[in-house]
Amino acid sequence: MKILVHPAYFPSIATYAAIVQHDVIWEAHDNFQKQTYRNRCYISTDKGKHMLNIPIKHVGGKEGRQKYFDVSTENSYNWKKEHWRTLETAYRTSPFFEFYEDEIRPLYEGSDDNLFEFNLKTVQAIAECIGIQLAEETTPTYQTEPTNYTDARFLVEAKKEKDWGIMPYTQVFEERHGFIPNLSILDLLFNEGTNTLNYLKNLPLDLKNV
Template sequence: MFYLPPVEYFTQLMAFKPNVVFEAQEHFPKQTYRNRANVYSPDGLLNLVVPVIKGSKNHTKTCDVKISYDFRWQRLHWMSLQACYRRSAYFEYYENDFAPFYEKRYEYLLDYNRELFELILRLMKIKLEVKFTEDYEPTYNGLTDLRGAFNAKSQKVTEQKPYFQVFEERKGFLPNLSIVDLLFNQGPQAINYL
Protein backbone atom coordinates (compact mmCIF):
# COMPACT_ATOMS: atom_id res chain seq x y z
CA MET A 1 0.00 0.00 0.00
CA PHE A 2 1.38 3.37 -1.06
CA TYR A 3 1.62 6.83 0.52
CA LEU A 4 -0.71 9.13 -1.48
CA PRO A 5 -0.56 6.74 -4.47
CA PRO A 6 -0.10 7.87 -8.07
CA VAL A 7 -3.09 8.28 -10.40
CA GLU A 8 -2.08 5.23 -12.46
CA TYR A 9 -2.31 3.09 -9.30
CA PHE A 10 -5.96 4.07 -8.95
CA THR A 11 -6.58 3.42 -12.64
CA GLN A 12 -5.32 -0.15 -12.14
CA LEU A 13 -7.25 -0.46 -8.89
CA MET A 14 -10.49 0.41 -10.68
CA ALA A 15 -9.78 -2.30 -13.28
CA PHE A 16 -9.43 -5.03 -10.64
CA LYS A 17 -11.80 -3.94 -7.86
CA PRO A 18 -13.32 -5.46 -5.77
CA ASN A 19 -10.80 -8.36 -5.96
CA VAL A 20 -7.76 -6.52 -4.62
CA VAL A 21 -5.39 -7.76 -1.92
CA PHE A 22 -2.53 -5.56 -0.70
CA GLU A 23 0.89 -7.03 0.08
CA ALA A 24 1.89 -6.67 3.74
CA GLN A 25 4.39 -9.50 4.22
CA GLU A 26 7.07 -8.85 1.59
CA HIS A 27 10.44 -7.42 2.60
CA PHE A 28 10.13 -3.66 2.41
CA PRO A 29 11.42 -2.54 -1.00
CA LYS A 30 13.31 0.75 -0.98
CA GLN A 31 12.60 3.74 -3.23
CA THR A 32 9.00 2.83 -3.93
CA TYR A 33 5.71 4.67 -3.57
CA ARG A 34 5.20 2.89 -0.23
CA ASN A 35 6.74 5.90 1.48
CA ARG A 36 6.86 8.58 -1.22
CA ALA A 37 4.54 10.63 -3.40
CA ASN A 38 5.00 13.09 -6.25
CA VAL A 39 3.12 16.38 -6.31
CA TYR A 40 3.19 19.45 -8.58
CA SER A 41 4.98 22.39 -6.95
CA PRO A 42 5.55 25.87 -8.41
CA ASP A 43 9.01 24.60 -9.44
CA GLY A 44 7.79 21.35 -11.01
CA LEU A 45 7.87 17.83 -9.61
CA LEU A 46 8.22 17.63 -5.82
CA ASN A 47 8.95 14.30 -4.15
CA LEU A 48 7.55 13.90 -0.62
CA VAL A 49 9.18 11.08 1.38
CA VAL A 50 7.96 9.62 4.66
CA PRO A 51 11.17 8.73 6.55
CA VAL A 52 11.32 5.22 7.95
CA ILE A 53 13.39 3.80 10.76
CA LYS A 54 16.28 1.79 9.43
CA GLY A 55 15.73 -1.82 10.47
CA SER A 56 17.49 -4.96 9.46
CA LYS A 57 18.39 -3.64 6.03
CA ASN A 58 16.23 -5.31 3.37
CA HIS A 59 14.74 -7.94 5.67
CA THR A 60 12.05 -5.91 7.41
CA LYS A 61 8.52 -6.94 6.48
CA THR A 62 6.40 -4.16 5.03
CA CYS A 63 3.93 -4.52 7.91
CA ASP A 64 6.77 -3.97 10.44
CA VAL A 65 8.27 -0.79 8.93
CA LYS A 66 8.13 2.06 11.45
CA ILE A 67 7.94 5.76 10.67
CA SER A 68 10.80 7.97 11.83
CA TYR A 69 10.08 11.25 13.56
CA ASP A 70 13.70 12.42 13.82
CA PHE A 71 12.65 15.58 12.01
CA ARG A 72 9.28 17.26 11.45
CA TRP A 73 8.46 15.68 8.11
CA GLN A 74 4.69 15.90 8.72
CA ARG A 75 4.90 19.67 9.02
CA LEU A 76 7.04 19.84 5.87
CA HIS A 77 4.62 17.63 3.89
CA TRP A 78 1.56 19.58 5.03
CA MET A 79 3.18 22.94 4.24
CA SER A 80 4.20 21.55 0.83
CA LEU A 81 0.67 20.34 0.07
CA GLN A 82 -0.70 23.74 1.09
CA ALA A 83 1.84 25.60 -1.09
CA CYS A 84 1.20 23.30 -4.05
CA TYR A 85 -2.59 23.14 -3.89
CA ARG A 86 -3.91 26.15 -1.99
CA ARG A 87 -4.88 27.71 -5.35
CA SER A 88 -6.54 24.53 -6.65
CA ALA A 89 -10.32 24.42 -6.96
CA TYR A 90 -10.94 21.82 -4.23
CA PHE A 91 -8.07 21.97 -1.72
CA GLU A 92 -10.11 23.94 0.82
CA TYR A 93 -12.98 21.50 0.39
CA TYR A 94 -10.76 18.53 1.42
CA GLU A 95 -8.24 20.32 3.65
CA ASN A 96 -9.85 19.36 6.97
CA ASP A 97 -9.96 15.70 5.94
CA PHE A 98 -6.22 15.54 5.27
CA ALA A 99 -4.89 17.84 8.02
CA PRO A 100 -5.13 15.25 10.86
CA PHE A 101 -2.72 12.95 8.98
CA TYR A 102 -0.05 15.59 9.39
CA GLU A 103 -0.64 16.06 13.10
CA LYS A 104 -1.22 12.55 14.50
CA ARG A 105 1.79 10.29 14.91
CA TYR A 106 1.56 6.76 13.56
CA GLU A 107 4.00 4.07 14.59
CA TYR A 108 3.77 1.92 11.46
CA LEU A 109 3.92 3.08 7.85
CA LEU A 110 1.33 0.52 6.76
CA ASP A 111 -1.21 1.82 9.29
CA TYR A 112 -0.62 5.39 8.16
CA ASN A 113 -0.93 4.48 4.47
CA ARG A 114 -4.04 2.36 5.09
CA GLU A 115 -5.90 5.15 6.88
CA LEU A 116 -4.93 7.70 4.22
CA PHE A 117 -5.94 5.26 1.49
CA GLU A 118 -9.32 4.62 3.12
CA LEU A 119 -9.87 8.39 3.32
CA ILE A 120 -9.13 8.76 -0.39
CA LEU A 121 -11.46 5.88 -1.24
CA ARG A 122 -14.22 7.53 0.80
CA LEU A 123 -13.67 10.99 -0.73
CA MET A 124 -13.70 9.54 -4.23
CA LYS A 125 -16.69 7.32 -3.44
CA ILE A 126 -14.84 4.12 -4.40
CA LYS A 127 -16.24 1.05 -2.67
CA LEU A 128 -13.41 -1.36 -1.89
CA GLU A 129 -12.72 -3.59 1.08
CA VAL A 130 -9.07 -3.20 2.12
CA LYS A 131 -7.57 -6.68 2.58
CA PHE A 132 -3.94 -7.62 3.22
CA THR A 133 -1.90 -10.75 2.54
CA GLU A 134 -1.28 -12.94 5.57
CA ASP A 135 1.78 -14.71 4.16
CA TYR A 136 4.35 -13.83 1.53
CA GLU A 137 4.08 -15.67 -1.79
CA PRO A 138 6.73 -15.05 -4.49
CA THR A 139 4.09 -15.53 -7.21
CA TYR A 140 0.33 -15.71 -7.29
CA ASN A 141 -0.89 -18.23 -9.85
CA GLY A 142 -4.00 -17.17 -11.72
CA LEU A 143 -3.92 -13.63 -10.34
CA THR A 144 -2.54 -10.37 -11.70
CA ASP A 145 0.44 -9.44 -9.54
CA LEU A 146 1.09 -5.68 -9.55
CA ARG A 147 3.55 -5.56 -6.64
CA GLY A 148 6.41 -4.44 -8.87
CA ALA A 149 4.35 -2.57 -11.44
CA PHE A 150 4.78 0.90 -9.96
CA ASN A 151 8.30 2.27 -9.57
CA ALA A 152 8.87 5.67 -7.97
CA LYS A 153 12.23 6.10 -9.71
CA SER A 154 11.01 5.21 -13.19
CA GLN A 155 8.38 7.64 -14.42
CA LYS A 156 7.38 5.31 -17.26
CA VAL A 157 3.61 5.68 -17.44
CA THR A 158 0.86 4.66 -19.78
CA GLU A 159 -0.77 7.42 -21.83
CA GLN A 160 -2.66 9.72 -19.49
CA LYS A 161 -5.18 12.27 -20.65
CA PRO A 162 -4.46 15.75 -19.27
CA TYR A 163 -6.60 17.44 -16.65
CA PHE A 164 -6.18 20.95 -15.25
CA GLN A 165 -3.19 21.34 -12.90
CA VAL A 166 -2.50 24.53 -10.95
CA PHE A 167 1.03 25.07 -12.29
CA GLU A 168 0.70 23.58 -15.77
CA GLU A 169 1.21 26.99 -17.41
CA ARG A 170 4.80 26.85 -16.07
CA LYS A 171 5.88 23.27 -16.78
CA GLY A 172 3.00 21.74 -18.76
CA PHE A 173 0.94 18.74 -17.73
CA LEU A 174 2.77 16.32 -15.41
CA PRO A 175 1.33 12.79 -15.63
CA ASN A 176 0.97 10.22 -12.85
CA LEU A 177 1.29 12.51 -9.88
CA SER A 178 -0.24 11.62 -6.53
CA ILE A 179 -3.98 11.01 -6.52
CA VAL A 180 -4.30 14.16 -4.36
CA ASP A 181 -3.26 16.22 -7.40
CA LEU A 182 -6.26 14.87 -9.28
CA LEU A 183 -8.55 15.15 -6.24
CA PHE A 184 -7.57 18.73 -5.33
CA ASN A 185 -7.85 19.87 -8.95
CA GLN A 186 -10.95 17.92 -10.05
CA GLY A 187 -12.84 17.35 -6.79
CA PRO A 188 -15.87 15.06 -7.04
CA GLN A 189 -15.23 14.66 -10.80
CA ALA A 190 -11.92 12.85 -10.09
CA ILE A 191 -13.67 9.46 -10.12
CA ASN A 192 -14.85 10.09 -13.69
CA TYR A 193 -11.25 10.68 -14.80
CA LEU A 194 -10.24 7.20 -13.67
Protein backbone atom coordinates in the same frame (compact mmCIF):
# COMPACT_ATOMS: atom_id res chain seq x y z
CA MET B 1 -9.61 -11.87 -10.74
CA LYS B 2 -8.36 -9.66 -7.93
CA ILE B 3 -5.20 -7.60 -8.35
CA LEU B 4 -2.36 -7.69 -5.84
CA VAL B 5 -1.19 -4.19 -4.89
CA HIS B 6 1.12 -2.55 -2.36
CA PRO B 7 -0.46 0.19 -0.24
CA ALA B 8 1.51 3.31 -1.14
CA TYR B 9 1.76 6.83 0.26
CA PHE B 10 -1.09 8.68 -1.46
CA PRO B 11 -0.62 6.43 -4.52
CA SER B 12 0.03 7.55 -8.07
CA ILE B 13 -2.93 8.20 -10.35
CA ALA B 14 -2.30 4.97 -12.29
CA THR B 15 -2.22 2.97 -9.07
CA TYR B 16 -5.41 4.50 -7.80
CA ALA B 17 -7.11 3.90 -11.14
CA ALA B 18 -6.18 0.22 -10.77
CA ILE B 19 -7.68 0.24 -7.26
CA VAL B 20 -10.91 1.79 -8.56
CA GLN B 21 -11.23 -0.51 -11.57
CA HIS B 22 -10.51 -3.85 -9.84
CA ASP B 23 -11.09 -5.84 -6.70
CA VAL B 24 -7.93 -5.48 -4.65
CA ILE B 25 -5.94 -7.52 -2.16
CA TRP B 26 -3.10 -5.77 -0.34
CA GLU B 27 0.40 -7.26 -0.24
CA ALA B 28 1.32 -7.44 3.44
CA HIS B 29 4.27 -9.84 3.57
CA ASP B 30 6.92 -8.42 1.26
CA ASN B 31 10.30 -7.01 2.26
CA PHE B 32 10.56 -3.24 2.40
CA GLN B 33 12.49 -1.73 -0.51
CA LYS B 34 13.92 1.76 -0.78
CA GLN B 35 13.12 4.30 -3.48
CA THR B 36 9.56 3.14 -4.09
CA TYR B 37 6.14 4.65 -3.60
CA ARG B 38 5.97 2.86 -0.25
CA ASN B 39 7.37 5.98 1.41
CA ARG B 40 7.25 8.67 -1.25
CA CYS B 41 4.86 10.41 -3.58
CA TYR B 42 5.19 13.17 -6.15
CA ILE B 43 3.23 16.40 -6.40
CA SER B 44 3.46 19.54 -8.53
CA THR B 45 4.79 22.75 -6.98
CA ASP B 46 5.85 26.14 -8.32
CA LYS B 47 9.28 24.58 -8.92
CA GLY B 48 7.94 21.58 -10.83
CA LYS B 49 7.70 17.92 -9.87
CA HIS B 50 8.42 17.54 -6.16
CA MET B 51 8.94 14.47 -3.98
CA LEU B 52 7.40 14.08 -0.55
CA ASN B 53 9.46 11.45 1.25
CA ILE B 54 8.54 9.75 4.54
CA PRO B 55 11.67 9.04 6.60
CA ILE B 56 11.85 5.53 8.03
CA LYS B 57 13.76 3.84 10.80
CA HIS B 58 16.34 1.56 9.18
CA VAL B 59 17.06 -1.82 10.67
CA GLY B 60 20.74 -2.67 10.68
CA GLY B 61 23.10 -5.35 11.91
CA LYS B 62 21.92 -8.93 12.19
CA GLU B 63 18.29 -8.10 11.51
CA GLY B 64 19.00 -7.10 7.91
CA ARG B 65 15.90 -6.74 5.77
CA GLN B 66 12.62 -5.90 7.40
CA LYS B 67 9.07 -6.61 6.36
CA TYR B 68 7.15 -3.67 4.93
CA PHE B 69 4.47 -4.35 7.54
CA ASP B 70 7.03 -3.84 10.33
CA VAL B 71 8.58 -0.59 9.05
CA SER B 72 8.32 2.38 11.40
CA THR B 73 8.45 6.00 10.35
CA GLU B 74 11.22 8.20 11.73
CA ASN B 75 9.43 10.85 13.74
CA SER B 76 12.41 12.57 15.37
CA TYR B 77 11.54 15.55 13.22
CA ASN B 78 8.02 16.56 12.23
CA TRP B 79 7.88 15.35 8.62
CA LYS B 80 4.08 15.41 8.74
CA LYS B 81 4.06 19.13 9.45
CA GLU B 82 6.54 19.69 6.60
CA HIS B 83 4.52 17.62 4.12
CA TRP B 84 1.27 19.36 4.98
CA ARG B 85 2.85 22.80 4.63
CA THR B 86 4.17 21.79 1.22
CA LEU B 87 0.75 20.54 0.14
CA GLU B 88 -0.87 23.76 1.33
CA THR B 89 1.62 25.89 -0.58
CA ALA B 90 1.28 23.81 -3.74
CA TYR B 91 -2.50 23.41 -3.84
CA ARG B 92 -4.08 26.24 -1.86
CA THR B 93 -5.13 27.89 -5.13
CA SER B 94 -6.37 24.66 -6.75
CA PRO B 95 -10.14 24.41 -7.34
CA PHE B 96 -10.84 21.74 -4.73
CA PHE B 97 -8.18 22.02 -2.02
CA GLU B 98 -10.50 23.67 0.48
CA PHE B 99 -13.28 21.23 -0.40
CA TYR B 100 -11.17 18.22 0.70
CA GLU B 101 -8.82 19.87 3.18
CA ASP B 102 -10.71 18.67 6.25
CA GLU B 103 -10.51 15.04 5.08
CA ILE B 104 -6.78 15.09 4.32
CA ARG B 105 -5.29 17.33 7.02
CA PRO B 106 -6.04 14.99 10.00
CA LEU B 107 -3.64 12.42 8.54
CA TYR B 108 -0.85 14.90 9.17
CA GLU B 109 -1.87 15.51 12.75
CA GLY B 110 -1.84 11.95 14.09
CA SER B 111 0.94 10.07 15.85
CA ASP B 112 1.22 7.15 13.41
CA ASP B 113 4.52 5.31 13.33
CA ASN B 114 3.70 2.23 11.21
CA LEU B 115 4.27 3.00 7.53
CA PHE B 116 2.04 0.24 6.16
CA GLU B 117 -0.93 1.25 8.28
CA PHE B 118 -0.41 4.96 7.59
CA ASN B 119 -0.37 4.32 3.85
CA LEU B 120 -3.61 2.38 4.06
CA LYS B 121 -5.09 5.40 5.83
CA THR B 122 -4.06 7.66 2.96
CA VAL B 123 -5.65 5.29 0.45
CA GLN B 124 -8.79 5.09 2.59
CA ALA B 125 -9.00 8.88 2.91
CA ILE B 126 -9.07 9.23 -0.87
CA ALA B 127 -11.69 6.48 -1.13
CA GLU B 128 -13.92 8.41 1.25
CA CYS B 129 -13.37 11.63 -0.70
CA ILE B 130 -14.44 10.06 -4.00
CA GLY B 131 -17.15 7.84 -2.56
CA ILE B 132 -15.94 4.29 -3.02
CA GLN B 133 -15.70 1.28 -0.71
CA LEU B 134 -12.10 0.20 -0.18
CA ALA B 135 -11.00 -3.42 0.09
CA GLU B 136 -9.43 -4.42 3.40
CA GLU B 137 -8.19 -7.93 2.57
CA THR B 138 -4.44 -8.53 2.95
CA THR B 139 -2.27 -11.44 1.84
CA PRO B 140 -1.76 -14.28 4.35
CA THR B 141 1.71 -15.14 2.98
CA TYR B 142 4.19 -13.89 0.39
CA GLN B 143 4.09 -15.42 -3.10
CA THR B 144 6.80 -14.70 -5.65
CA GLU B 145 4.45 -15.59 -8.49
CA PRO B 146 0.83 -15.32 -7.33
CA THR B 147 -1.56 -17.81 -8.87
CA ASN B 148 -4.87 -16.48 -7.59
CA TYR B 149 -4.33 -12.79 -8.31
CA THR B 150 -3.13 -10.54 -11.09
CA ASP B 151 0.24 -9.28 -9.88
CA ALA B 152 0.18 -5.47 -9.91
CA ARG B 153 2.84 -5.01 -7.24
CA PHE B 154 5.08 -3.37 -9.85
CA LEU B 155 2.94 -0.25 -9.53
CA VAL B 156 4.88 0.64 -6.37
CA GLU B 157 8.17 0.94 -8.28
CA ALA B 158 9.05 4.62 -8.53
CA LYS B 159 12.17 4.20 -10.66
CA LYS B 160 10.54 2.07 -13.36
CA GLU B 161 7.75 4.44 -14.29
CA LYS B 162 5.54 3.22 -17.13
CA ASP B 163 3.85 5.44 -19.69
CA TRP B 164 0.20 4.99 -18.77
CA GLY B 165 -1.11 7.52 -21.25
CA ILE B 166 -2.39 9.69 -18.41
CA MET B 167 -5.08 11.98 -19.78
CA PRO B 168 -4.19 15.67 -19.27
CA TYR B 169 -6.21 17.73 -16.82
CA THR B 170 -5.64 21.29 -15.61
CA GLN B 171 -2.84 21.59 -13.03
CA VAL B 172 -2.04 24.62 -10.88
CA PHE B 173 1.40 25.28 -12.36
CA GLU B 174 0.76 23.90 -15.84
CA GLU B 175 1.52 27.18 -17.57
CA ARG B 176 4.94 27.20 -15.94
CA HIS B 177 5.96 23.55 -16.23
CA GLY B 178 3.56 21.93 -18.67
CA PHE B 179 1.40 18.95 -17.75
CA ILE B 180 3.14 16.49 -15.39
CA PRO B 181 1.58 13.00 -15.66
CA ASN B 182 0.94 10.36 -13.01
CA LEU B 183 1.56 12.40 -9.90
CA SER B 184 0.05 11.49 -6.53
CA ILE B 185 -3.70 10.99 -6.49
CA LEU B 186 -3.79 14.18 -4.41
CA ASP B 187 -2.90 16.23 -7.48
CA LEU B 188 -5.88 14.84 -9.36
CA LEU B 189 -8.21 15.21 -6.38
CA PHE B 190 -7.33 18.84 -5.66
CA ASN B 191 -7.57 19.81 -9.34
CA GLU B 192 -10.47 17.68 -10.57
CA GLY B 193 -12.47 17.26 -7.38
CA THR B 194 -15.83 15.62 -7.96
CA ASN B 195 -14.72 14.44 -11.41
CA THR B 196 -11.89 12.35 -9.91
CA LEU B 197 -13.79 9.07 -9.75
CA ASN B 198 -15.05 9.38 -13.31
CA TYR B 199 -11.51 10.18 -14.48
CA LEU B 200 -10.08 7.11 -12.74
CA LYS B 201 -12.78 4.80 -14.08
CA ASN B 202 -12.04 5.93 -17.63
CA LEU B 203 -8.25 5.75 -17.51
CA PRO B 204 -7.22 2.87 -19.81
CA LEU B 205 -4.97 0.41 -17.99
CA ASP B 206 -3.52 -2.88 -19.20
CA LEU B 207 -1.97 -4.45 -16.14
CA LYS B 208 -1.41 -7.87 -17.70
CA ASN B 209 0.78 -6.71 -20.56
CA VAL B 210 3.17 -4.30 -18.90
